[in-house]
Amino acid sequence: MTSDARETILxxxxxxxxxxxxxxxxxxxxxxxxxxxxxxxxxxxxxDFWKKFQEELKSLNAQVFSAKDLTKAKEMLARILKEREVxxxxxxxxxxxxxxxxxxxxxxxxxxxxxDASSREGFCSQAGAAxxxxxxxxxxxxxxxxxxxxxxxxxxxxxxxxxxxxxxVVADAKRLTHIPNLAGLLRTWKDEEGRLxxxxxxxxxxxxxxxxxxxxxxxxxxxxxxxxxxxxxxxAG
Amino acid sequence: xxxxxxxxxxLEVSLFVPCLxxxxxxxxxxxxxxxLTRAGAKVLYPRGQTCCGRPVYENxxxxxxxxxARRFIDLFENAGYVVAPSGSCAxxxxxxxxxxxxDDPAMLHKAKDLSSRTFELCDFLVNVMKVVDVGAYLEGxxxxxxxxxxxxxxGLKKEPRILLCGVxxxxxxxxxxxDACCGFGGAFSVRFPxxxxxxxxxxxxxxxxxxANYVVSAEVSCFMNLKGYIEAHGxxxxxxxxxxxxxxxxxx
Amino acid sequence: METxxxxxxxxxxxxxxxxHLGQTLKKAACVHKAKTDKAFLKFxxxxxxxxxxxxxxxxxxxxxxxxxxxxxxxxxxxxxxVHWARDASEANAIVLGIAAKNHVRSVVKGKSMVTxxxxxxxxxxxxxxxxxxxxxxxxxxxxxxxxxxxxxxPAVHKTRxxxxxxxxxxxxxxxxxxxxxxxxxARAALRQKFLCADMGVTGANMAVAETGSIVLVENEGNxxxxxxxxxxxxxxxxxxxxVENLDDAAVILSLLARxxxxxxxxxxxxxxxxxxxxGELDGPYEFHLILLDNGRSAIFSEPALREILYCLRxxxxxxVCPVYEKVGGHSYGGVYPGxxxxxxxxxxxxxxxxxxxxxxxxxxxxxAEECPVQINIPKLLLxxxxxxxxxxxxxxxxxxxxGHPGAFRAAASALRGLDPKLEKTRxxxxxxxPLRAWAKNRSxxxxxxxxxxRWPNLEKELGKLRDKT
Numbered sequence: 001m002t003s004d005a006r007e008t009i010l011x012x013x014x015x016x017x018x019x020x021x022x023x024x025x026x027x028x029x030x031x032x033x034x035x036x037x038x039x040x041x042x043x044x045x046x047x048d049f050w051k052k053f054q055e056e057l058k059s060l061n062a063q064v065f066s067a068k069d070l071t072k073a074k075e076m077l078a079r080i081l082k083e084r085e086v087x088x089x090x091x092x093x094x095x096x097x098x099x100x101x102x103x104x105x106x107x108x109x110x111x112x113x114x115x116d117a118s119s120r121e122g123f124c125s126q127a128g129a130a131x132x133x134x135x136x137x138x139x140x141x142x143x144x145x146x147x148x149x150x151x152x153x154x155x156x157x158x159x160x161x162x163x164x165x166x167x168x169v170v171a172d173a174k175r176l177t178h179i180p181n182l183a184g185l186l187r188t189w190k191d192e193e194g195r196l197x198x199x200x201x202x203x204x205x206x207x208x209x210x211x212x213x214x215x216x217x218x219x220x221x222x223x224x225x226x227x228x229x230x231x232x233x234x235x236a237g
Numbered sequence: 238x239x240x241x242x243x244x245x246x247x248l249e250v251s252l253f254v255p256c257l258x259x260x261x262x263x264x265x266x267x268x269x270x271x272x273l274t275r276a277g278a279k280v281l282y283p284r285g286q287t288c289c290g291r292p293v294y295e296n297x298x299x300x301x302x303x304x305x306a307r308r309f310i311d312l313f314e315n316a317g318y319v320v321a322p323s324g325s326c327a328x329x330x331x332x333x334x335x336x337x338x339x340d341d342p343a344m345l346h347k348a349k350d351l352s353s354r355t356f357e358l359c360d361f362l363v364n365v366m367k368v369v370d371v372g373a374y375l376e377g378x379x380x381x382x383x384x385x386x387x388x389x390x391x392g393l394k395k396e397p398r399i400l401l402c403g404v405x406x407x408x409x410x411x412x413x414x415x416d417a418c419c420g421f422g423g424a425f426s427v428r429f430p431x432x433x434x435x436x437x438x439x440x441x442x443x444x445x446x447x448x449a450n451y452v453v454s455a456e457v458s459c460f461m462n463l464k465g466y467i468e469a470h471g472x473x474x475x476x477x478x479x480x481x482x483x484x485x486x487x488x489x
Numbered sequence: 490m491e492t493x494x495x496x497x498x499x500x501x502x503x504x505x506x507x508x509h510l511g512q513t514l515k516k517a518a519c520v521h522k523a524k525t526d527k528a529f530l531k532f533x534x535x536x537x538x539x540x541x542x543x544x545x546x547x548x549x550x551x552x553x554x555x556x557x558x559x560x561x562x563x564x565x566x567x568x569x570x571v572h573w574a575r576d577a578s579e580a581n582a583i584v585l586g587i588a589a590k591n592h593v594r595s596v597v598k599g600k601s602m603v604t605x606x607x608x609x610x611x612x613x614x615x616x617x618x619x620x621x622x623x624x625x626x627x628x629x630x631x632x633x634x635x636x637x638x639x640x641x642x643p644a645v646h647k648t649r650x651x652x653x654x655x656x657x658x659x660x661x662x663x664x665x666x667x668x669x670x671x672x673x674x675a676r677a678a679l680r681q682k683f684l685c686a687d688m689g690v691t692g693a694n695m696a697v698a699e700t701g702s703i704v705l706v707e708n709e710g711n712x713x714x715x716x717x718x719x720x721x722x723x724x725x726x727x728x729x730x731x732v733e734n735l736d737d738a739a740v741i742l743s744l745l746a747r748x749x750x751x752x753x754x755x756x757x758x759x760x761x762x763x764x765x766x767x768g769e770l771d772g773p774y775e776f777h778l779i780l781l782d783n784g785r786s787a788i789f790s791e792p793a794l795r796e797i798l799y800c801l802r803x804x805x806x807x808x809v810c811p812v813y814e815k816v817g818g819h820s821y822g823g824v825y826p827g828x829x830x831x832x833x834x835x836x837x838x839x840x841x842x843x844x845x846x847x848x849x850x851x852x853x854x855x856x857a858e859e860c861p862v863q864i865n866i867p868k869l870l871l872x873x874x875x876x877x878x879x880x881x882x883x884x885x886x887x888x889x890x891x892g893h894p895g896a897f898r899a900a901a902s903a904l905r906g907l908d909p910k911l912e913k914t915r916x917x918x919x920x921x922x923p924l925r926a927w928a929k930n931r932s933x934x935x936x937x938x939x940x941x942x943r944w945p946n947l948e949k950e951l952g953k954l955r956d957k958t
Contacts, residue, residue, distance in 0.1 A: 006573040009728065009782045013554045016790030123770040124718045125684050144753040153768035157717045161710060179743045179754065183735035186700075186760065195567050196700045198766050199716070202758040207710040209672060211626035211642055213513075213649050214520050217672040220625055221679065222710025222757065254940050256891075260901050263940035267947055274954045282944050287891040293884040295852060297874030301888035308892055336868075385853035418811035422851025424880075427923035429849060431502035434930040435511075435815050436851075465931025 049142060049175055050232055056145025060205030061218060062226040073169070073231045074105055080227060081109040081132075084165060088112040089132040093154030096136035096171050100231070106134070127158035132165045133223070137203075139174035139185055144204050147228070148174075148182075150189060151199035160203065166223040168203075171231035248366065250278040251316035253330075253355070255323045256288040257457045265457060268484035269322040269358055276368040283312055291329040294337070295423045303337050310334070310347050318365065319355040322480045324387030324456045327357035332390070357387060359396040359455050359479060370403035374486025377450035378408045379477075382440065382463065383416035384456035397455050397479055404482060410447045417443070419454075421462040437466045444474055455479040497849045500820040501812075510646055514814050517645050521808040524751025531753070538743050543863040545737040546799035553789065556698040556731045557780060563701025567763030569776035576783050577607035583779055584609060584690070584723055585616060591721055591775075593618060593687040597679075599705065599712035600624035601692030602640060602802055603725050603781060605824045606837065609690065621682050623711035625675050632659045638818035639826065640804035641749050646817055679711070689715035689773065693726040694801070695741060696778065699734040702762040703778065706745060706755045713757050722764070722773035728780050729789070729798035741801065744861040748805035784837040793872040797832045799862040806856035806866065812849060821846060828856035832869045847873035883919075898941070905936040 044052075050066075057064045065080070067073035077100070080086075089111050091103055106113055115126035127133060135155070137147035147168050151157050160166045174185055182202070189197055207222030218224050250273055258266045270280045290305030309330070313319050321327045331352045338344040362368050381397055388394045394416075401409045420426065420436025427433075441463065444452045452467075452474060454460045464476035504510055529535050549556060561571040574580035588596070596618055598604065610631075613620045622631040626643035630636065632655050637643030644652070649666050657664035662674055691712055693703035703724050705712045716722045732738050738760075746752040765772030788794050807813045807827030818826035823834035823843060831846040847870045856866045890897045908914050911933045915924045927933060 003573075005575045005579055005782075008575055009573055009780070009786055010554045010557065012782070012786035013557075013728075013789060016786060017551070017554070019790055020792040020795070122684075127771075128680065128684060141754075146754055146758075151769060151772060152766070156769070156771050157713070158771045161713050161717060180736065180739040182742070183739045186735050190700075193566065196702055196760065196762040198567075198761070198763055198769065198772055200760040200762075201713065202754060202760075203756070204752070204754040204758070205756050207708065207756055209625045209709050211624070211629065211644050212647070212652055212668045212671060214517055214642070214645065215649075215668045217669050220672050220676055220709045220711075221623065221683075221714055259940045260905070260936050261934040263937055263943055266940040267943060270947055270951055271954060274951045279955065280951055282948070284941070285894045286941075287894050287897050288887075290888075290891070293888055295871065295874075296880050296884050297871050297877065298881060298884035298888075299875060301884045304888055305891050385851070385855075389854045389858060418851050418853040418855075420811070420851060422853070424923075425848070425851045427926040429498055429501055430926040430929055431498075431505045432812060432815055432849075433851075435505045436811055437930070461934060462931065465927070465933070468932040469930060 044142075044177065049177075050230065053140060053142050053145065054230070056142065057228055060145050060226075062145070062205055062228055064228050064230065066230045066232060069233050070100055070231060073100055073171075073229060076229060077102060077105050078109055080167065080229070081106065081111060084132070086111050086131045086165075088114055088130045089134055090114050090127045090130045090156070090159045090163065091134040092136060092156065092159055094136045096169055097134065100169060100171070102134055102169065123156055124158045124162065127156065127162040130163040132167060133159040133161070133163040134167045134169070135160050137168045137170050137173050137228075139176055140170060141176045141179060141182070141202065143178045144202075146202045146204040148176075148185070149201050149203060150197040152197055157199050157201070160201065161222050164219065164223055165225040165227060166203075166206075167227040167229060169229045169231065171233070248278045248318060249281055250318045250320050250361070251281045251283055251313060253289075253313070253319050253321035253326060254282070254286050255321060255326045255457055257461060258322065259286070261461070262457060262478070265322050265460075265478045265480050268478070268480040269320070272358075272362070272371050272480055272483045273320065275371050276362055276366050278366065281316070283316060285312060289326050289329045291325055291333070292423065294329065294333055299337060306334050306337055306348070307344065310344070310351050313351055314347065317354060318361065319351065320358055320361045321355070322358045322455070322457065322478065324357050324384050324391055324393070325458060327355055327360070328386050328390050330355045357391055357393060357455065359387075359400055360391065360393050363396040363399055369399050371400070371483050373404040373483045374406050375404050375451075375482055376406040378410050378448060379451040379453050379482065380410050380412050380444045380447050380449040381415060382412070382419060382452055382454045382459060384454055384459045385416070385418055387455045388416050393455070397453070400479065400483060401453065404485070406486070407482070410449055412443045412447065414443060419459045419462050421458045423458070426462065434466070437462055441466055441472065441474070445472065449474060451475050451477050451482070453477050453479060453482055496822065497820055497845045500822065501816040501849070504816040504820050509648065510817050511815065513646060513648075514817055517639075517642065518808050518814045521751065525748060525805070525808075528747040528751040528753065532747060535744075535747075538740060539861055539863050541740045542744050542861055543799065545732060545740050546862050549732045549737065550729065550789065550795060550798060552733070553728065553731070556733055557728060559698040560696050560701060560731050563698060564763065564776075564778050565701070567701045567776075568766075569701065569763040569778055572777060572779045574779055574781050574783070580607050580725060580779055580781050580783070581609055581612035584725070585612060587721065587723060587777055588613065588616070588618060588688060591687065593721065595619040595621070595682070595686045596688045596690055597621050597623050597683055597686040597715050597719060598627075599689070599691035599707065599715045600627045600643070601690070601725060602824055603692045603727055604690060605637070607725070607781070607783065609725070621679065621686070623679050623683070623715060624707075624709060625672065625711075628675055628679065629655065632656075636819065636824070639807060640802055642804075646819070683714045683718045686719045688721040688723060689719040690723045690725065691715055693724045693730060693778070694745070695738050696726055696731045697733075697735055697738050698731055700762055702760045704738055704742070705759040705761060706742075706757070708750070708752075708756040710757060713759055716759070716761055716773065717771050720773055721775045721777070722761075723777045723779065725779045725781055727785055728782055729785050745801055745803055748859070748861045749803040788836050794832075794836065794869060796864050797829065797836070797869055799864050800829050800833070801862060803861060805859055805861065809855040809859050811853055811855070812851060821849075828866045829864075832866060832873060835873055844873075844877050844879075847877070898939070901936065901939065909936045911936070
């Protein structure tokens with residue numbers, strides 16, 4: 001349908017390339033070699049990595065809990081649910097959350113897990129009705145204090161977006177030191193057909209805006225609160 | 238007071254007299270010549286100077302700019318050091334000439350040669366002659382305005398301040414926003430006079446906030462802009478060019 | 490694009506009289522500076538990354554046709570649809586076509602400069618579709634029926650009191666001046682709209698040819714909602730935004746938030762690759778990417794101007810521009826304000842409409858010093874000025890005089906004799922206008938005995954001075 005437009009645009013651009021001269025335009029230019037800036041630096045000891053990561057998180061107005069094992073993590077989760085008076089939640093279907101027994105902890109705390117099979121509304125609406133969204137984070141970035149979540153079956157986008165509180169369990173997450181490391185990480189997530197996941201969100205703090213008089217307010221469309229529950233058993237990466 | 242004569246050499250310096258200086262502020266030219274002489278240089282003055290071409294260059298009229306540049310390069314071809322009491326003029330020669338002749342290897346070669354010998358006044362005094370005290374004396378509080386083409390485009394932020402610190406009796410005070418543009422911007426000042434006025438008014442208000450007696454600039458056009466505004470409003474502060482400050486207290 | 494002769498002079502003069510605007514813009518600039526200074530202090534490799542980012546953009550453009558076709562293939566592989574639009578009306582027609590085909594009645598939008606550029610909202614509204622801007626600042630200006638005044642803070646020109654009045658009037662809510670409450674009001678009002686909307690429209694900060702992904706960057710979460718809840722997602726993107734691979738995208742991301750808002754990364758950086766996959770419960774069923782030309786291929790074809798296509802739309806140049814700080818975004822008359830707007834608007838607008846913008850610059854160089862992709866905006870502005878016949882005669886005359894020193898000196902001498910204080914010349918044609926403009930706020934300098942005439946005496950004086958030293 002837009003094939004005429006396509007041909008016109010491409011031919012304009014090809015003409016434009018021919019018309020230009022100068023050393024800055026080399027159509028055969030190769031992508032710049034990695035130059036090492038994107039490689040994770042493995043020499044940061046675990047303990048230091050997570051300590052620094054927690055500091056970054058805190059500077060972003062995220063609330064951080066750190067548990068040295070799954071049992072402690074379960075206790076913390078239960079406490080968080082109680083303190084925040086959580087009545088309903090949406091939760092990912094993910095091995096990390098399964099290992100933690102998170103769904104069980106929620107039910108034991110009297111939290112209703114959505115979506116409700118009886119409701120005919122879409123997942124988004126259900127998630128919008130929840131007090132809490134629980135996900136894991138498949139990776140973290142130290143430089144920015146970010147969590148990386150990828151969409152997939154059982155790994156809904158809405159879970160970390162619609163409820164007013166997002167709780168991310170960090171255990172067994174890939175550790176990236178710098179933003180350029182994202183490229184390598186994303187490539188490991190390509191499927192058999194070479195496709196990236198349909199959505200990858202790099203989450204850096206809660207939702208915020210400063211659009212009115214440059215005064216920062218948290219929680220304008222996304223979650224007001226970001227809670228990170230870190231499980232730092234012996235080998236945490 | 239520290240008097241730092243690390244290296245005072247007798248250099249020959251050709252004075253580059255900007256067009257604004259020639260007819261409107263010749264005293265800046267005179268002051269520059271005296272300051273350079275006191276610093277130990279022998280000042281020469283190649284005749285026939287008119288304009289480096291900056292005003293037409295900034296209008297995008299590159300052919301006209303090139304014709305003036307060729308003339309200028311010719312005029313100073315056999316000069317040694319070339320020194321101008323003006324950041325915009327020095328920048329024009331040092332940098333813009335190289336762009337104007339990017340496609341003309343012969344002229345580019347000459348332009349590069351001239352570029353390497355051309356300096357703004359403070360740059361020359363501090364970085365070439367290694368002189369930071371020219372024996373000047375001026376009482377009062379001075380605020381230094383970082384002209385865009387001196388501070389940002391030529392990277393000369395410390396040099397004017399070093400020289401001002403060497404002026405006996407002078408207290409150097411820092412503006413809240415020393416590198417905020419004064420609003421001259423060449424033809425901008427007359428094409429968009431309301432905006433230009435707002436910018437210079439802000440700059441002068443910043444100076445007055447410090448109770449400064451002087452606002453000093455190393456750029457002739459900023460000096461003209463500040464002076465014009467201050468005088469039109471009868472304000473109790475005096476605009477001075479660096480050369481004038483450095484020439485002070487010596488029977489000037 | 491709504492540019493009808495930007496008339497920068499009139500608008501900027503008016504803006505200078507707006508005290509509140511002046512205070513707001515100054516505060517915004519200071520806050521921005523503090524945040525970005527802090528962000529760059531933490532980032533030791535900023536200069537290295539600026540050079541890398543420049544190289545990414547340069548290389549991407551050097552292969553633009555190839556990258557666009559690769560992008561198209563990758564998007565298709567991911568299950569998306571690619572459309573090409575030569576101009577605004579084609580792009581709008583495509584969006585309307587998608588909407589009509591899918592019985593779309595309501596649209597939610599993430600903030601997108603390019604959709605402003607093509608006037609998409611109006612095109613959709615004209616078909617009876619509801620269109621809602623969801624970025625808080627954009628939502629505010631939409632309610633107020635005004636254009637945005639800044640790339641990253643569209644409602645920066647409005648006070649909380651103005652927003653309070655606006656919400657009370659348009660949303661039928663009790664009036665509050667508390668910024669937190671105003672924000673929550675917007676959150677609630679828009680949340681329902683997100684969940685009911687049929688189609689979400691966004692721009693794209695970049696598209697990655699390697700994977701067919703688009704990258705979306707935001708702090709609020711409205712863009713994520715726009716691409717998660719509605720069943721159709723349409724992304725409109727300028728053709729210049731494609732990069733080759735994920736590494737290139739990551740280099741850009743390393744700088745973008747730092748210069749846009751002083752954050753290391755924005756709250757949400759999303760990499761979207763096609764529609765939802767089998768088994769997924771949210772995300773759109775359809776993903777459409779519209780590749781927009783609308784004048785970009787023409788800019789591309791002029792080597793002296795091509796560099797403006799590197800622009801990331803981070804807004805940093807606005808925040809460091811002394812002129813923008815005084816006059817604000819609306820003075821520029823188009824979608825893109827400030828330094829980058831002074832280059833882009835004249836190039837995207839019909840010829841001649843906005844040719845005053847390249848002159849609305851003092852040449853201070855702050856934008857070039859700070860641009861994350863090292864665009865030399867002052868150089869681009871000079872190239873634009875060169876295309877304008879205005880003032881050519883004046884330059885020719887001046888150049889002739891300056892090339893003939895005898896004539897130059899004679900003219901100056903005559904003027905000094907007749908009118909040293911330039912009083913009569915103020916009323917003369919041609920020269921009079923700039924002199925009068927100057928004299929409005931400043932005293933005019935006097936013509937004095939020129940330096941060249943003073944030299945003989947000066948030379949003697951210098952000789953004596955040398956003997957003394």
